[in-house]
Amino acid sequence: MAKPTIRRFEAAKFQRTLADWIQSQMDTFDTELKNDLPTLRARSRDASINDPYARRYFKSITTNVIGPDGIRLKMAVRNGTGKPDTLANILIEERWERFSRNVTTDGQNMREALKLFLETVARDGEVFVVIRRGEQFGPYMMQLQFFESEYVDVKYDGRAKNGNRIVAGIERDEYSKPVAYYFFKHHPQSHGQYNAERIRIPAKDVIHGYSRERVMQGRGYPWLSAGLIALTHLKEYQKSELIAARIASAKMGFFTRPPGENELGDEEDPNDENALRQEVEAGVFDILPSGYSLQTFDPQNPTANFGNFVKIILRSVAASVGVSYHTLANDLESTSYSSLRQGALDERETFKELQMLLIERFLTPVFEEWLNLVLAFRLDNIRLPLELYDKFNTPHWRPRTWQWIDPQKETNAIKAQLDYKLRSRTDVARALGMDYMDVLNEIAAENANAENVGVQLNPEAPPEEQPEQPQEDEDNE
Numbered sequence: 001m002a003k004p005t006i007r008r009f010e011a012a013k014f015q016r017t018l019a020d021w022i023q024s025q026m027d028t029f030d031t032e033l034k035n036d037l038p039t040l041r042a043r044s045r046d047a048s049i050n051d052p053y054a055r056r057y058f059k060s061i062t063t064n065v066i067g068p069d070g071i072r073l074k075m076a077v078r079n080g081t082g083k084p085d086t087l088a089n090i091l092i093e094e095r096w097e098r099f100s101r102n103v104t105t106d107g108q109n110m111r112e113a114l115k116l117f118l119e120t121v122a123r124d125g126e127v128f129v130v131i132r133r134g135e136q137f138g139p140y141m142m143q144l145q146f147f148e149s150e151y152v153d154v155k156y157d158g159r160a161k162n163g164n165r166i167v168a169g170i171e172r173d174e175y176s177k178p179v180a181y182y183f184f185k186h187h188p189q190s191h192g193q194y195n196a197e198r199i200r201i202p203a204k205d206v207i208h209g210y211s212r213e214r215v216m217q218g219r220g221y222p223w224l225s226a227g228l229i230a231l232t233h234l235k236e237y238q239k240s241e242l243i244a245a246r247i248a249s250a251k252m253g254f255f256t257r258p259p260g261e262n263e264l265g266d267e268e269d270p271n272d273e274n275a276l277r278q279e280v281e282a283g284v285f286d287i288l289p290s291g292y293s294l295q296t297f298d299p300q301n302p303t304a305n306f307g308n309f310v311k312i313i314l315r316s317v318a319a320s321v322g323v324s325y326h327t328l329a330n331d332l333e334s335t336s337y338s339s340l341r342q343g344a345l346d347e348r349e350t351f352k353e354l355q356m357l358l359i360e361r362f363l364t365p366v367f368e369e370w371l372n373l374v375l376a377f378r379l380d381n382i383r384l385p386l387e388l389y390d391k392f393n394t395p396h397w398r399p400r401t402w403q404w405i406d407p408q409k410e411t412n413a414i415k416a417q418l419d420y421k422l423r424s425r426t427d428v429a430r431a432l433g434m435d436y437m438d439v440l441n442e443i444a445a446e447n448a449n450a451e452n453v454g455v456q457l458n459p460e461a462p463p464e465e466q467p468e469q470p471q472e473d474e475d476n477e
Contacts, residue, residue, distance in 0.1 A: 029217040044123050065355055066111065066358075070110055070400075071355065073398070074093070076394045076396045095374060095379075098380065102143075103144055105143045117129070121210060121220065125223070126210035128151060133373070140373060151183050152169035152181055155169075166182065168218050169182050181203065210361075233313070310329075314328055322347065326343055371393055398435075401432055
């Protein structure tokens with residue numbers, strides 16, 4: 001007789017209360033997504049339009065991650081002696097700035113493209129960007145074209161003519177490296193009908209933006225997936241409470257009479273003694289006919305627990321996407337400095353990860369392809385040798401930073417770190433999104449300009465007055 005299996009992990013036990021919990025999940029992630037992704041994507045898009053908290057989330061991540069200035073390029077090209085190659089740095093930075101003014105085929109600048117990339121990945125789970133090359137695509141012979149995720153069919157599997165596997169619309173080699181993407185030629189639901197004609201685009205021409213969380217994961221899913229049900233229930237609950245509150249605010253009642261009493265008269269007949277007015281004015285009291293009474297309908301809504309319930313739901317949704325409750329709910333009531341500071345610091349780490357997603361998945365491949373074209377064709381009067389591509393391919397990306405929560409305390413902390421040689425001024429400037437050499441050059445220029453016009457920017461502080469010493473009492477000598 002076989003011995004019964006003993007499960008040491010509580011979460012692996014079979015219990016009546018856990019009967020509806022998934023017990024087997026052995027498929028690949030892309031296989032699991034095949035049936036669920038279209039529905040998840042549609043519901044996430046609906047929430048981004050109609051749910052105020054979902055809309056708040058998407059707007060908050062683009063505002064905090066990208067900011068008003070986008071992610072700036074600061075080149076770090078060095079010559080053979082290790083010193084900065086100032087000419088090459090300035091040249092590449094200026095040309096990149098020109099390219100960034102019109103970076104997509106439909107005329108968006110780089111900041112707008114970054115915002116579209118991030119918000120689409122967050123809402124839909126992924127986005128596809130095709131790199132278009134040629135003289136028709138601007139002075140730098142390159143522009144980007146965005147495609148939403150349904151252009152690559154998640155249910156399309158098979159074998160390519162070269163023997164490679166096609167999984168979820170992506171052709172991969174034997175090592176699972178993407179080789180090509182199969183795009184619908186037109187939107188699959190364009191013109192009210194299903195369009196199945198596909199175009200194979202090599203992987204070197206495609207940027208696939210998504211957040212990878214599982215081994216063998218080839219497609220992304222909406223970031224709000226874990227919170228969509230809670231947000232939907234919350235929206236319906238708030239709607240019900242709103243309707244109930246409107247009913248409660250409109251006081252109503254019913255006239256009751258015992259059996260056998262006469263019917264009420266005609267309210268519109270002023271001579272009818274049995275008539276009873278059913279519309280009243282403030283401060284006016286009527287006398288009910290004999291035997292009649294008034295039964296009021298007075299529901300109490302919203303309930304006393306309404307606010308707490310909303311907070312509990314929104315806290316769970318905020319936890320699922322890595323932002324603070326205060327950010328998601330736009331609620332600063334009953335908060336302290338400590339809680340706000342800790343929540344801000346935690347979510348800023350999430351924002352920093354999203355900045356790296358943009359840099360690694362979008363900006364870096366775009367810059368490398370742009371630099372290769374610029375050097376190869378010497379576009380816009382750039383006379384830098386292509387054979388030194390690796391030397392010039394040294395971008396340092398400067399994403400937005402955040403203001404200190406308590407400037408005085410944090411400034412004192414930084415000063416102490418500098419005094420104890422635990423941090424460099426270069427690192428402090430980098431944390432603020434600045435280049436220390438730029439700071440020094442600006443200070444030097446300010447001092448020179450001030451000296452030219454006879455202004456002293458840093459006057460010497462007056463000597464501190466010494467406090468008077470109390471004179472000793474002669475009687476105490």
